[in-house]
Amino acid sequence: MPRFDRHLFIVILTATTLGILGVCLALWGNPENSGICVSCFIENSAGALGMHNNNRMQYLRPELIGFVLGAFGSALAFREFRSRGGSAPMMRFLSGLLLIIGCGAFIGCPIKMFLRLTAGDLTALAGLVGLVAGVWAGLKCLGGGVELGPGTCQRGGSGIWVPALFMLMLVLYFTRPGFVIFSTTGSAVQHAPFVISLAAGLVLGVLAQRTRFCITGGLRDAFLIGLRSPLAWGLLGFFVSSLFANILTGQFRLGLYGQPGSHFDFTWSFLGMVLVGWVSVLIGGCPFRQLIKAGEGDSDAGMVVLGMLAGGGLVQGWSLAATASGVPFYGKIAVLTGLAIVVITSLLFRERTA
Amino acid sequence: MKFDRYDSILLSSLVVIAITLVALLFFGSQQGEASRNPETDRTLAQAMAREVRTTFLRQVYAPVEDLVKEQRYQQALLKLQELERKYPGEAHGHMIKARVLRYSGATEEALESFVQGIRLNADYIEKSNPLSERKEIAALVEEGLPVFIEKNRANPDNPTLKRALTNLRYLQSRLAGGCE
Numbered sequence: 001m002p003r004f005d006r007h008l009f010i011v012i013l014t015a016t017t018l019g020i021l022g023v024c025l026a027l028w029g030n031p032e033n034s035g036i037c038v039s040c041f042i043e044n045s046a047g048a049l050g051m052h053n054n055n056r057m058q059y060l061r062p063e064l065i066g067f068v069l070g071a072f073g074s075a076l077a078f079r080e081f082r083s084r085g086g087s088a089p090m091m092r093f094l095s096g097l098l099l100i101i102g103c104g105a106f107i108g109c110p111i112k113m114f115l116r117l118t119a120g121d122l123t124a125l126a127g128l129v130g131l132v133a134g135v136w137a138g139l140k141c142l143g144g145g146v147e148l149g150p151g152t153c154q155r156g157g158s159g160i161w162v163p164a165l166f167m168l169m170l171v172l173y174f175t176r177p178g179f180v181i182f183s184t185t186g187s188a189v190q191h192a193p194f195v196i197s198l199a200a201g202l203v204l205g206v207l208a209q210r211t212r213f214c215i216t217g218g219l220r221d222a223f224l225i226g227l228r229s230p231l232a233w234g235l236l237g238f239f240v241s242s243l244f245a246n247i248l249t250g251q252f253r254l255g256l257y258g259q260p261g262s263h264f265d266f267t268w269s270f271l272g273m274v275l276v277g278w279v280s281v282l283i284g285g286c287p288f289r290q291l292i293k294a295g296e297g298d299s300d301a302g303m304v305v306l307g308m309l310a311g312g313g314l315v316q317g318w319s320l321a322a323t324a325s326g327v328p329f330y331g332k333i334a335v336l337t338g339l340a341i342v343v344i345t346s347l348l349f350r351e352r353t354a
Numbered sequence: 355m356k357f358d359r360y361d362s363i364l365l366s367s368l369v370v371i372a373i374t375l376v377a378l379l380f381f382g383s384q385q386g387e388a389s390r391n392p393e394t395d396r397t398l399a400q401a402m403a404r405e406v407r408t409t410f411l412r413q414v415y416a417p418v419e420d421l422v423k424e425q426r427y428q429q430a431l432l433k434l435q436e437l438e439r440k441y442p443g444e445a446h447g448h449m450i451k452a453r454v455l456r457y458s459g460a461t462e463e464a465l466e467s468f469v470q471g472i473r474l475n476a477d478y479i480e481k482s483n484p485l486s487e488r489k490e491i492a493a494l495v496e497e498g499l500p501v502f503i504e505k506n507r508a509n510p511d512n513p514t515l516k517r518a519l520t521n522l523r524y525l526q527s528r529l530a531g532g533c534e
Contacts, residue, residue, distance in 0.1 A: 034533040055400050056476065107534055178395035184404070185477050187533045257523045261532020264523075323534045324527040325473055 007211070008230045014207040015234035019241030021200045022115045025063070027249050028192035032260035033119050036063060036204075037112035038287040039103030043312040043321070044188050045169065048181055051313030056186020060173045062194050065166045066201015067288070068305075071209040071295025072163040073202075078210070083159030085299030088148040091345060092300050095283045096290070096307020097314065098275060098338040103287070104311075104321035105272030105335045106130070107261045110215035110286045113273065116262065118243040120254035123262040123269065130270035134277020135219040141282060145351040148282060151300045159297025162305055166295075187261075209296060214289035216280035261324070268327040268335060275338045282345070408484050411446045418450055427458045445475035449487050456490070461498060462514055465521040468494070472528055479528050488529070495525050 018036065025035030034040050047058035075081035103109045106127045108116060113131060116124040172180050173194075183189055191197065207213070211234070218235030227233065246252040253259070263269070280286045283304055285293060290308070293301035315321045320331040327335075357365075414437065421430035431454055438447050448471030455464035468491055472479055478487045502519045509515055 031533040032531040037533060040533040050396065107532070112533075178398070181396045181400065184397070184401060185480055185483060187531070189482070190531070190533075258526035258530050259532075260527065260530035261534050262527060321534070323473075323476075324524055324532075325469075 008233060010207070011211045011213060011230040011234040012237040014204070014211045014213045015237035016241040017207060018111070018204055018213070019114075019118075019238045019243075020245045021204065022111065023119075023242050023245035023249060023251060025192050025197065025200060026115075026251065028196055029190055030192050030197075031187040031190045032251075033116045033121060034108070034112055034187070034261065035115060036200075037108050037115070038064070038067075038291065039100050039109040039308075039312070040112065040187075042100060042287070042308045043104075043316050046309050046312030047183070047188070047316060049169075049172075049309075050179055050181060051309065052315075052317035054186075054316040054319075055181075055183055057188050057316055058181040058183040059188035059191060060169055060180065060182075061191070062170075062173065062197035063201035063204075064291070065170050065173070066198045066203075067205040067208070067291045068163055068166040068295040069170070070202035070205020071292040072166075072205075074206040074209040075296040080209075081159065081297045083154045083157050083297045083299065084151045085154050085158055085302070087151040087300050088349070089300070089303045091148055091349070092283060092303040093307040093310070094341065095279050096304040096309075097311035098279050098307075098341060099287050099290075099304070100308050100311030100315050101320060101331075101334045101338050102272040102275030102279070104315040105265075105327050105331055106269045106276070107263065107322050109288065110273075110276060110280075111288055114215070114239055115242055115246075116259070118239060118252075119246045119259075120252045121259040121262055122254070122256045123259055123264065123266070126266035126269040127273040130273030131216070131277040132219060133270070134274040134279075135216050135281050136223060136277075137274065138216075138278045138281025139220060139223055141278075141346045141350075144346075145353070146282065146346045146349050147351060148349055151298065154299060158299040159302070162294040162299070162302035205292060205295060208288065208292045212289070212292075214280075214285045216277055216286040217289060219277070220281055263322050263324055263326045265322065265326040268322070268332055271335050271339065272322075272327075275335055275342065278339075278342050282342070411444075411485065414441070415446060415450060422450065422454055422457070425457070427454050430454050443474065445471040445478060446485065447471075448474065449478050449485075453487070453490060456494060461494070462518040464494065465498065465518050465525070469521045469524055472525070476528065476534075491525055492529055495522055495529060498522050499526065 022035040026032055041061035041064040043057050044059045044061050045064055046052060047054060048060045072081070106113065110131055113124050113127045117128060213234055214231065215235065218231040221229030222232040222235070283290070285301070287308060290301045290304040294305045318330060319328055320334045322328070322331060418430050418433045418437070421433060431451065434447050434451050441447065448467045452464045452467035452471060455467060477483045478485060479491065480486055481488055499522050502515060502522055506515050506519050
C-alpha cells in the first residue's frame with residue numbers, strides 16, 4: 001500500500017468520481033452501461049461530423065469535449081500546459097485507429113468494460129482478460145526495448161490545436177450548421193442533458209489531468225509494483241464505486257444473457273481488448289488518457305486522438321464494429337490486421353543493444 | 355519578447371480577419387446566407403428520407419396488413435413472398451412475416467424472422483420509430499424465454515431449439531439497449 005498522501009487521495013477521488021458519473025450518466029440518459037465510453041463517444045462524434053453514415057451513431061458527445069477542455073483548463077491553471085511531441089506521429093495516428101478497432105470488436109473502451117462488468121455483464125470478462133493480456137504483452141515489449149521515442153518540446157504551439165478542435169466542436173454543438181448531423185434514432189439519441197454531460201466531462205478532465213488517471217496505466221503499474229501504485233488503487237476505487245453505484249441505482253443485473261451492447265464472440269472480445277491493452281501501453285495510456293494528454297498540449301497524444309476520430313469514422317463506415325449479433329467478418333479481419341501491425345511495430349521500434 | 359513591425363502587421367491582420375469572421379457570421383445569419391440549405395442539411399435530409407420510407411412501406415405493405423387484420427395468414431405470407439422478390443433485403447417484410455408466423459403459432463420461425471429484420475434495420479426495436487415492433491418483440495421474448503429454456507433443458511441436442519434460444523437471447527440483448 002502506498003503512503004496515504006494527497007496524491008493517493010486525489011487519485012481515489014478521481015476514480016470514484018469516474019465510477020459514479022459513469023453509472024449516473026447512463027441513468028440520466030446516456031445508453032445503458034455506456035455512461036462513459038470514449039470509443040462510443042468518438043464514434044458518435046465522428047458520425048456527427050459526417051465521417052460515417054450510420055444514422056444511429058451521430059451525436060457530438062459533450063463529455064468528450066469536456067474531457068479535453070477540462071484537461072486544457074487545468075493544465076493552464078497549474079502551469080503544466082506545454083506543447084510537446086514529435087515522436088513517431090504516423091505510428092501514433094495509426095495507434096488511435098487501432099484503439100477504436102479493438103474497442104469496436106468488444107463494444108466499448110476500457111472504462112466501459114469496467115462499467116459493463118460492474119453492472120453484472122459477465123460477457124465483459126473476456127474483454128477484461130484480453131485487456132490484462134494486452135497490457136502484459138505491451139509491458140514485455142517495453143522490457144524488450146520497444147519504444148516509440150521520446151517527445152520533445154515543440155515550437156509553434158502545436159499542442160493547442162487539439163483543444164482548439166474540441167472548442168470548435170463545442171461551437172458546432174451550439175450553432176448546428178447543416179453539415180453537422182444529430183441522429184434522431186438509435187443509441188445516439190440517448191444522451192444526458194447537455195449541461196450535465198459537459199459538466200461531468202469538465203470535472204473528470206480536470207481531475208484526470210491532475211492525477212494522470214489511466215485504466216491501462218493502473219493495470220501496468222499493478223503488474224510492475226503491485227498495490228504500491230496509487231493508480232492501481234485508483235483502478236480498484238473505480239471498480240468498487242461503479243459497482244456500488246450500479247447496485248444502488250438498480251442497474252446491476254448479473255448474468256451472461258440479455259446484457260445491453262454485448263455479444264457472445266468471446267474470442268473476438270478478448271482479441272479486441274488485447275489490441276487495446278497492447279497499443280495503450282506502447283503509446284503511454286488508454287483512450288481516455290490520450291484525450292487528457294492531448295488537452296495538456298501533448299501533440300503525440302493529439303495524433304492518437306485524430307487517429308481515434310478517423311477510426312470512429314472507419315469502424316462505423318465500414319461496419320467493422322460489433323453488435324449484439326457478434327463481430328462482423330471484416331471486424332475480425334481488422335482486429336487481426338491490427339495485431340499484426342502492433343507486432344510489426346514492436347519489431348521495428350525495438351532498440352537493440354549490440 | 356520584443357514586438358517589431360512584422361509582428362504588428364501579423365497581429366493587425368489577425369484582428370481584421372477575426373472582425374470579418376464575426377461580421378460574416380452575424381450578418382450572414384441575419385440575411386439567411388447561413389440558414390439551412392435543404393441540399394446540405396443532412397439532419398433534414400435524414401428526417402425526410404425516414405418520413406418517405408415510412409410512408410412508402412406503409413403503402414406497399416398495406417395489402418399484407420389488411421390480410422393480417424382479416425387473419426388470412428396464408429395469403430399474407432404469399433403476398434409477403436411476392437414483395438420480398440421485389441424488394442429483397444428490406445427489413446419491413448421480415449417484421450410483418452414474424453408477426454404472422456407468431457400469430458400462426460410458429461414461434462421458432464417468428465423468432466428467426468424478427469432477428470433477420472432487426473439485423474437488417476435495428477430501428478424496428480426503437481420505441482420512437484413509427485414502425486416500431488418493440489412491444490411485439492418484448493412480448494415474444496417475455497413469454498418465449500422461459501418456455502425455450504425449459505425445452506432446451508429437456509432436449510439439449512435439438513439444434514432447432516438451440517437456435518430459437520440463441521435468437522431469443524439476441525432479441526433480449528437488443529431490447530436491453532446499449533451503445534451500438
